[in-house]
Amino acid sequence: MAQMNMVKAINLALREAMTEDDGVILLGEDIGQDEGVFRVTEGLMKEFGEERVIDTPLAEGAIVGCAVGMALYGLKPVCEMQFSGFAYQAYHQIEGHMSRYRNRTRGRYNMGMVIRMPYGGGIRAIEHHSESREALYAHNPGLKMVIPSGPRNARALLIASIRSLDPVIFFEPKGIYRAFREEVPDEVETMPIGRAVVAREGSDITLISYGAMLRPTMEAAEDLSEEEGVSAEVVDLLTVSPMDTETIAGSVAKTGRAVVIHEGPRTCGVGAEVTARLIEKSFFHLEAPIRRITGYDVHFPYFASEQAFLPNAERIRHAARETLAV
Amino acid sequence: MAQMNMVKAINLALREAMTEDDGVILLGEDIGQDEGVFRVTEGLMKEFGEERVIDTPLAEGAIVGCAVGMALYGLKPVCEMQFSGFAYQAYHQIEGHMSRYRNRTRGRYNMGMVIRMPYGGGIRAIEHHSESREALYAHNPGLKMVIPSGPRNARALLIASIRSLDPVIFFEPKGIYRAFREEVPDEVETMPIGRAVVAREGSDITLISYGAMLRPTMEAAEDLSEEEGVSAEVVDLLTVSPMDTETIAGSVAKTGRAVVIHEGPRTCGVGAEVTARLIEKSFFHLEAPIRRITGYDVHFPYFASEQAFLPNAERIRHAARETLAV
Amino acid sequence: MPRRNIKIETRVEYLSILDDRGRVDTALEPKLDGDLLLYMYRMMLLTRRLDERLLNLQRQGRIGTYAPIRGQEAVQIGSVVGLRKSDWTVQAFREPGVSLHRGWSINRIIKFWGGYEEGCAVPEGVNDTPIAVPVASQLPHITGIAWGMKIRKKDDVVVGFVGDGGTSEGDFHEALTFAGVFKVPAVFVITNNQWAISIPRHKQTASKTLAQKAVGYGFDGIQVDGNDVLAVYVAVQEAVDRARAGKGPTLIEAVTYRLAMHTTADDPKKYRSDEEVKKWEKRDPVPRFEKYLRDKGVLDDKTVAELEEDIAERIRKGVAEHEATLDVNPVECFDYLYNEVPAELEDQRAEFAAALEREGVGTGD
Amino acid sequence: MPRRNIKIETRVEYLSILDDRGRVDTALEPKLDGDLLLYMYRMMLLTRRLDERLLNLQRQGRIGTYAPIRGQEAVQIGSVVGLRKSDWTVQAFREPGVSLHRGWSINRIIKFWGGYEEGCAVPEGVNDTPIAVPVASQLPHITGIAWGMKIRKKDDVVVGFVGDGGTSEGDFHEALTFAGVFKVPAVFVITNNQWAISIPRHKQTASKTLAQKAVGYGFDGIQVDGNDVLAVYVAVQEAVDRARAGKGPTLIEAVTYRLAMHTTADDPKKYRSDEEVKKWEKRDPVPRFEKYLRDKGVLDDKTVAELEEDIAERIRKGVAEHEATLDVNPVECFDYLYNEVPAELEDQRAEFAAALEREGVGTGD
Numbered sequence A, B: 001m002a003q004m005n006m007v008k009a010i011n012l013a014l015r016e017a018m019t020e021d022d023g024v025i026l027l028g029e030d031i032g033q034d035e036g037v038f039r040v041t042e043g044l045m046k047e048f049g050e051e052r053v054i055d056t057p058l059a060e061g062a063i064v065g066c067a068v069g070m071a072l073y074g075l076k077p078v079c080e081m082q083f084s085g086f087a088y089q090a091y092h093q094i095e096g097h098m099s100r101y102r103n104r105t106r107g108r109y110n111m112g113m114v115i116r117m118p119y120g121g122g123i124r125a126i127e128h129h130s131e132s133r134e135a136l137y138a139h140n141p142g143l144k145m146v147i148p149s150g151p152r153n154a155r156a157l158l159i160a161s162i163r164s165l166d167p168v169i170f171f172e173p174k175g176i177y178r179a180f181r182e183e184v185p186d187e188v189e190t191m192p193i194g195r196a197v198v199a200r201e202g203s204d205i206t207l208i209s210y211g212a213m214l215r216p217t218m219e220a221a222e223d224l225s226e227e228e229g230v231s232a233e234v235v236d237l238l239t240v241s242p243m244d245t246e247t248i249a250g251s252v253a254k255t256g257r258a259v260v261i262h263e264g265p266r267t268c269g270v271g272a273e274v275t276a277r278l279i280e281k282s283f284f285h286l287e288a289p290i291r292r293i294t295g296y297d298v299h300f301p302y303f304a305s306e307q308a309f310l311p312n313a314e315r316i317r318h319a320a321r322e323t324l325a326v
Numbered sequence C, D: 001m002p003r004r005n006i007k008i009e010t011r012v013e014y015l016s017i018l019d020d021r022g023r024v025d026t027a028l029e030p031k032l033d034g035d036l037l038l039y040m041y042r043m044m045l046l047t048r049r050l051d052e053r054l055l056n057l058q059r060q061g062r063i064g065t066y067a068p069i070r071g072q073e074a075v076q077i078g079s080v081v082g083l084r085k086s087d088w089t090v091q092a093f094r095e096p097g098v099s100l101h102r103g104w105s106i107n108r109i110i111k112f113w114g115g116y117e118e119g120c121a122v123p124e125g126v127n128d129t130p131i132a133v134p135v136a137s138q139l140p141h142i143t144g145i146a147w148g149m150k151i152r153k154k155d156d157v158v159v160g161f162v163g164d165g166g167t168s169e170g171d172f173h174e175a176l177t178f179a180g181v182f183k184v185p186a187v188f189v190i191t192n193n194q195w196a197i198s199i200p201r202h203k204q205t206a207s208k209t210l211a212q213k214a215v216g217y218g219f220d221g222i223q224v225d226g227n228d229v230l231a232v233y234v235a236v237q238e239a240v241d242r243a244r245a246g247k248g249p250t251l252i253e254a255v256t257y258r259l260a261m262h263t264t265a266d267d268p269k270k271y272r273s274d275e276e277v278k279k280w281e282k283r284d285p286v287p288r289f290e291k292y293l294r295d296k297g298v299l300d301d302k303t304v305a306e307l308e309e310d311i312a313e314r315i316r317k318g319v320a321e322h323e324a325t326l327d328v329n330p331v332e333c334f335d336y337l338y339n340e341v342p343a344e345l346e347d348q349r350a351e352f353a354a355a356l357e358r359e360g361v362g363t364g365d
């Protein structure tokens, strides 16, 4: 077991995946010589060479489009988008081919590829560097949309994503890249894609979140327990799509109340989907309306306002309190 | 008053908007000489000349990106995407600039522009020609997402969209382009963006839909009334974002039950958002879970299966019946 | 030299071998054996007859909208007959000739236009991609597959296609930029058929030729007479040889013409003149090549008659096969999307199957 | 001619006027009056000093990540000093020199890097676009604005910028394709500073020059010494004159160097050598131009000292102004998104304001 932050854990997963399968190829802007703008690919070009850790020209469409070609050829490309805000340049390749090729060819070709992208706020960055648009990919059939919340599950889920023969969008919560360390087992560890975990058990209310928002959610849960004697259960989705309805519905069957928390815009966001599923599955268990604590339906503000904008423990606690008061 | 189908009504709106404002410029692939692959722009190049009805090279990114430039310059560009499935090539311009420029410049520049796109199934077309991804744009802050359901509101909403100084994505339900005619007033008529209408009054259940799905929804409502004595209210959203929460919540306050119907994929779709809002606003009025009759979370099938795939009156009626049985 | 012209080192050439009347430039004539020449002719004829039949099936309402290829047979056949099985081809959306040579059944080709995913189900053992509907979106795949070959140290190559209209898309630029930088074994063939639906070539780009776009990517470009199957063959084979030898990509502009409508939903009279079409009919690649083969003694009336009969029979069988397999199970749209199907999707699949059962639509489940 | 080279009619030139040591080629020297020359120098110096100050503010934690421009002053000033007020400029994200000339306050320039939307609020009366963060995404706007001018029958022009890295994006290709077809009055200036973060120019494209990419779009390209403000000025003005006269767009590659890091978050030692940087420091555009002006008698020690003092004072004031206006009302993120604000959004705005109030954050409402 070693203690490491999320950057190191993801780096470890990449190294392990490249070691176990020589078809794993990394491609992206500044990931080689420069080792990634967040240093996620540190040491990898040195270890695996320029043919497997590829510094590409500046064109996201071609990074993804060429990766689709490599996947057709049987390789396992892992692309890095420097920031999730620049993946839109590749969206036609993601929607049009990465998410469709297996279905289109009736399984003749798998799209065993991963796109990693740092997402979310909190690092005082300029425009287009702070947004959370996981719902964009969750709404797109054919993709799997994974978002880890800490070093250990980041490593385990990335290994699973690279091994998978299905196309995975892997969002990295850059706001917590170096925020904390966790024990990460020495042996390769994986976690199943599509399974949520109960990150904290409780009985009065369910707080559902993922990614960087898990931390303030956990903090809110602790506060609720310590200061108000409320027992909050926290579900960490880990995979946003396909969503683990069973786990969230199971939790709400027990607690009867829920708040969903995410950074991305509210309308047609993951919170809406969680709510709709809970209504479909757990309507008669619900004792109060489900609340959404999310980014608002505006563009992520420039960084002088970002701390005020981001959902925080206080806002989550407030919503929980209101939900409990119903 | 003249009777016309939706293609003619949209054509009329374009002609009227171009007549009243010489800054209105149409641009797109094959919209001039060829008058559009659906003939929506019939006669317009002849009437307004090649500088205002522009046949562009084949590049959606540049169509939208140049339109952003024109809007900055104070013109009112109206782009046509030949099919909504090819707008992804322009998604980075839509997300990155069209939806952001006003906010970014603190109102110095408006983005008074419209992107028209035919969307949806039902015309026996090949891959990428049948999908419904309104949720993609509804999730994107800064846009307005309009979807008419018939000739008259298509004309009125398109006029309003072109006059608006905000960027509008205007989805045209191509499956019903020529399906029926309606009386369209002789004088220019507009409807407010952001307002839903009650297309049919009822008291037992609310059916919420829009676009091409309004027809099977109305059909289901009629059937329910004739065959089962159920009084179904139908709400036509018309604008998907910003969504008219008041109207849907008002209806459900009365009926206590709702089914949402759309063609697009279910996860993080408009149905999820409608559900989440109804839970937030009308939880205590609800007597049964809200059901979603939608496209499934798969890619729209090739056309041999499309009629089976598309939501139909029978499926809507079935869901209503089940909702009423709760 | 403070003000001077920059010398452009990229080579941009023009090549034709057979003239409009099928007369050969003997200095440039490739030495191909009679069997190959005959095979090329057979495939061009098969492509043409299948195209005619598909147009016909569409008119009878037996398939959906169809995109005819009449006039473009030489580009398709000339580009791929010299390839190995382990090489790859990447289609745009109007290359049935390529599919026919590469081993797709006629049934499968019809299936696409009939509205069945089977039309994109690349046959086992065939290293092709299926029709790519979003224009130019297939181009980065060419680069990616070729890059894979380079990484795997194979001496295979990719030959891929795009239309004149497709050269305006960002994907064109990005795919060629990457191909140039990584020197991948790819040959990009532009089927310049003069039109992108209603947009003529000169309104697509102000560049005088499409071949010269290679200058921006640092590799060679060549414009060939695309109605001259020998010129296409020679240009592509030279490019393929260079690619195999590790010398990187080539851009080939094949100048041809779409003799029919864009698709069966299109009315070309709205944007082009009959005279223009007539002018190009005189350059039809099929009779031109036929003339050459007859002059060479490779072909005579009897052989042509036999070929026609054979082809008619093959097509008849293909159509029959297609029409014997029209049943479709709509719930299959769930079955191939993922390698590991999520539980969630199983629920939706069941919901769909139940709906179909209520509605009396068979699911075969 | 069945096999021949295609003659490329696009002109691609190279231009330099001042050499590395500031010696002028008198045959090419533009006849500019002393005031303009002095103004150009003053703006280059102001740009440099502001850049230094911003770097400094970042190190002190008084602004966020900053992208320095040291070495690129000549491209920025030379490209825009000849423009009219009614002309437009379109920035990439590293052109404070352009903003300074066009009338942006120093406060506003700092605001961007300090994390305030005000940094993108183009001043009234200034026909500019603000910093565009997604690389190359601003290029179609250049075409679009210029197209608007053409439609409105103005003889104004647009001068727009992109980096060497940005030339690989699809937006570059599409913007130039459209510009060529519609012959819009646009000048595209590539600031080729040799690096796109850690990717050197030769790994960005296999094309030998960036100027020659013009060949694919049917208009002229010119490569200029981007550290020679006279060459930049002459090349851009020639292009501007052509554009104004309805002769269409031009592509200009300005060869320069990013002397500092990509941004303050970057460590250039990871990918380039000190020697390379030293070599380019010798070509620094500021002292080079200074030498020319001194030789010409336009500049002397006293003037330089006065300029430095003036500039220091201007910058001091700008920083003070910025730091006197750091208050921000976070709910303003709702206020400029739409021209007609949806009722829905008012609800969310109220929700946000209430949360901030509970949390003790002022909203100024």
Ligand SMILES: Cc1ncc(C[n+]2csc(CCOP(=O)(O)OP(=O)(O)O)c2C)c(N)n1
Residues within 6 Å of the ligand: B029, B058, B060, B082, B086, B089, C094, C133, C134, C135, C136, C162, C163, C164, C165, C166, C167, C193, C195, C196, C197, C258, C262
């Ligand atoms: C990205 C995209 N935009 C628009 C279309 C609609 N469309 C289909 S074919 C076509 C013209 C293509 O022209 P070209 O590339 O010359 O190929 P050709 O049809 O001549 O074979 C267009 C605009 C599409 N399929 N994909």
Ligand SMILES: Cc1ncc(C[n+]2csc(CCOP(=O)(O)OP(=O)(O)O)c2C)c(N)n1
Residues within 6 Å of the ligand: A029, A058, A060, A082, A086, A089, D094, D133, D134, D135, D136, D162, D163, D164, D165, D166, D167, D193, D195, D196, D197, D258, D262
């Ligand atoms: C579409 C997009 N992709 C990636 C980035 C991240 N990024 C910012 S600047 C840059 C390099 C730009 O290089 P160049 O165009 O040469 O401009 P320079 O930085 O040299 O001024 C990159 C990759 C971005 N801003 N936008």
Ligand SMILES: [Mg+2]
Residues within 6 Å of the ligand: C163, C164, C165, C191, C192, C193, C194, C195, C196, C197
């Ligand atoms: Mg064409």
Ligand SMILES: [Mg+2]
Residues within 6 Å of the ligand: D163, D164, D165, D191, D192, D193, D194, D195, D196, D197
């Ligand atoms: Mg650069």
